[in-house]
Each structure stands twice: as C-alpha cells, then as structure tokens.
Amino acid sequence: MVKAVVLGAAGGIGQPLSLLLKSNPAVTELGLFDIVNTPGVAADLSHINTPAKVHGYLPPNDGLKKALTDADIVVIPAGVPRKPGVTECVQINAGIVKDLATGIATTCPKAFVLVISNPVNSTVPVVAEVFKKLGVYNPKRLFGVTTLDVVRASTFVAEILGDISLAPSVTVPVVGGHSGITIVPLLSQSSHALPSLKTTDYDALVTRIQFGGDEVVKAKDGTGSATLSMAHAGAAFASFVIRAVFGGESGIIAPSFVPLAADTTGGAAALRGELDQDLEFFSANVELGPEGVKRIHPLGKITVEEADLVQKAVPELASNIQKGITFVAENAPKL
Numbered sequence: 053m054v055k056a057v058v059l060g061a062a063g064g065i066g067q068p069l070s071l072l073l074k075s076n077p078a079v080t081e082l083g084l085f086d087i088v089n090t091p092g093v094a095a096d097l098s099h100i101n102t103p104a105k106v107h108g109y110l111p112p113n114d115g116l117k118k119a120l121t122d123a124d125i126v127v128i129p130a131g132v133p134r135k136p137g138v139t140e141c142v143q144i145n146a147g148i149v150k151d152l153a154t155g156i157a158t159t160c161p162k163a164f165v166l167v168i169s170n171p172v173n174s175t176v177p178v179v180a181e182v183f184k185k186l187g188v189y190n191p192k193r194l195f196g197v198t199t200l201d202v203v204r205a206s207t208f209v210a211e212i213l214g215d216i217s218l219a220p221s222v223t224v225p226v227v228g229g230h231s232g233i234t235i236v237p238l239l240s241q242s243s244h245a246l247p248s249l250k251t252t253d254y255d256a257l258v259t260r261i262q263f264g265g266d267e268v269v270k271a272k273d274g275t276g277s278a279t280l281s282m283a284h285a286g287a288a289f290a291s292f293v294i295r296a297v298f299g300g301e302s303g304i305i306a307p308s309f310v311p312l313a314a315d316t317t318g319g320a321a322a323l324r325g326e327l328d329q330d331l332e333f334f335s336a337n338v339e340l341g342p343e344g345v346k347r348i349h350p351l352g353k354i355t356v357e358e359a360d361l362v363q364k365a366v367p368e369l370a371s372n373i374q375k376g377i378t379f380v381a382e383n384a385p386k387l
C-alpha cells in the first residue's frame with residue numbers, strides 16, 4: 053500500500069505527473085493538492101482502470117492536511133515556472149515550498165519528499181530548514197529531483213551516437229545541482245562510450261545538458277518551461293524511491309540533490325573530500341534503500357575537464373543553498 057501525494061497537481065508538470073503516478077501499479081492511493089482545479093483532475097484520473105484511488109483537494113476545509121494524511125511519498129511541483137530571460141523565481145517558490153513543507157512536517161513527517169519546484173538548489177534547503185525548525189528532519193528522506201538532467205544527457209548522448217533507440221539504456225551520471233553551471237554531466241562515466249569529440253563538440257554537449265531547460269523555455273515562447281519531460285523524469289525518480297523503499301529492491305542508484313548528512317557510510321565524507329568547499333547538499337549518485345538514502349557515492353574517477361566543471365559549480369551551489377537557508381531564517385514557518 054503506497055499513498056503518493058502531488059502538491060501542485062493541477063499544473064503543467066502536476067497533471068502529467070499525476071497521470072504517470074496513477075499508472076504506477078505500486079501506487080494504491082493518490083492525493084492531489086493544488087490551489088485550483090484538483091477536483092477536475094482527480095475526477096478525470098479516477099476513471100483510469102489502475103489500482104490507485106484518487107482524491108483531489110483545494111485549500112479550503114483543511115485540504116492540504118487531508119491530502120497529506122497518511123502520505124508515504126510527496127512530490128512537489130508547485131510553483132511558478134521560468135519565463136524567457138528570467139533566471140529564477142526564488143522568493144515566490146521558496147514561499148510556496150516553505151508553506152507546503154510546513155504542512156508535510158505537521159501531517160506526514162515521515163513521508164519521503166521529492167522536490168521539483170525550482171530553483172531546486174534553494175528549495176531543497178528550504179524544506180530541510182523547515183523540517184529542522186519543526187523538529188522532524190530526516191535527511192535520508194529528502195530529495196531534489198534532478199532526473200531531468202539525467203534524462204536529457206541520455207537522449208543527447210544517444211543522438212551523438214547516432215542511434216536514438218539507445219536513449220533508454222544510456223546512463224550518464226549528472227552531478228552538482230539543478231541549474232546552469234551547477235549541472236555537471238560526467239560524460240566519461242557514460243554507460244556507452246562516446247566517440248572522441250573535438251573540444252568544441254564536447255563543450256557544446258555539456259552546455260546543452262546544462263542549459264537544456266533554456267531550450268524548452270525558449271521554444272515555449274513565454275508559456276512555461278519543461279513539463280512533459282519533467283513529468284516523465286519525476287515519475288521515474290518517484291518509481292525508484294517506491295521500488296527501493298516499499299518494494300525492497302536493492303541496487304537502485306540514481307543522481308539526486310540530497311543532504312550530504314543523509315549518508316553515514318563514509319560515501320558522503322569521500323565526496324566532501326573531492327570538493328573544494330564544504331557543501332550541505334549536492335546532487336550525487338545516490339543508492340536508495342528502505343530508509344531512503346542508503347549511500348551517497350563519491351564522484352570517482354573523472355577527467356580534468358569534469359574536475360574543472362565541478363570546481364566552477366561548487367561556489368554557485370554554495371550561494372544557492374545559502375539563499376534557501378536565509379529565506380527560512382527570515383521567514384519562519386507558521387503553524
């Protein structure tokens with residue numbers, strides 16, 4: 053029995069993500085919360101002949117609390133997407149995420165929380181700070197969803213290999229964070245070796261993975277950012293967590309932006325030793341287990357070019373993380 057909850061379920065990501073979770077046979081209950089339209093989305097999805105019972109909730113009458121009651125896994129795509137030329141919407145989205153995290157802390161503090169709302173490098177620290185303030189922080193259960201970067205890297209590498217049918221089987225660890233230069237693809241660790249690329253082609257591939265979001269924002273021409281590929285990526289990561297935590301499956305490893313305190317096996321300590329500056333959060337290859345994060349893998353063997361990318365990402369990540377921490381320090385969660 054797994055109850056999944058989507059916060060922001062009526063949005064561009066929320067609707068297709070809810071559809072994919074409704075299609076996941078391991079999900080037996082699906083709670084949909086948004087400030088608009090969830091009754092309609094829930095009614096629509098409830099006609100699909102899969103096991104999950106679906107309920108939609110709006111803010112009146114304790115809707116958030118009702119949606120979150122008995123939640124096992126909560127996915128958060130609530131927030132404002134980027135428009136062309138706008139780099140981030142920290143204040144608005146941090147406020148939304150802070151309030152939703154407060155609801156989680158008071159209603160289902162043991163749930164596994166997957167944050168999609170941008171900027172992930174700051175919103176995940178927001179959730180952590182709220183949980184710390186409310187005394188329910190378990191770093192093993194908090195994840196920033198960076199899977200879209202991994203999905204993009206697989207696709208773009210398959211394109212370079214000249215065979216798009218390889219895309220589902222190509223895996224490229226993408227580490228660091230989820231915005232611009234904090235996105236670091238470790239192409240040397242690709243499951244499928246790349247042909248030797250000219251420096252300009254290598255740089256172009258890295259840039260395309262780092263700024264894949266811009267490609268979609270530009271193409272959508274003012275109407276939003278990635279929603280369908282994000283729903284695919286979010287549902288895939290949710291499925292990894294469900295399989296590892298509730299299905300008892302071992303050996304699932306996927307990049308995610310996690311608190312480094314989640315790992316006590318020495319993996320995070322080894323990763324910290326590879327970075328120039330200490331960070332509280334980093335997207336690394338995470339091995340999932342029954343408690344959530346089982347082990348955070350260090351970067352391992354990387355090239356000089358990749359080490360340079362990591363070095364450039366770290367100060368930007370530190371500043372993004374601090375923004376989230378400062379936001380909660382200045383805007384305490386209200387119960």
Ligand SMILES: NC(=O)c1ccc[n+]([C@@H]2O[C@H](COP(=O)([O-])OP(=O)(O)OC[C@H]3O[C@@H](n4cnc5c(N)ncnc54)[C@H](O)[C@@H]3O)[C@@H](O)[C@H]2O)c1
Nearest residue numbers: 060062063064065086087130131132133168169170200282
């Ligand atoms: N992590 C990633 O890789 C990734 C990828 C794409 C987009 N995103 C981010 O996901 C977020 C959502 O994007 P979208 O395209 O779905 O936007 P959208 O505007 O289509 O949908 C957002 C939804 O959030 C809802 N919402 C707003 N405030 C809320 C609140 N307090 N409680 C509950 N719901 C609330 C809105 O009503 C809306 O339905 C944005 O922050 C975007 O930048 C992240």
Ligand SMILES: O=C(O)C[C@H](O)C(=O)O
Nearest residue numbers: 134170264265266277278
């Ligand atoms: O780039 C964005 O604003 C959306 C998202 O983070 C993406 O990677 O597509």
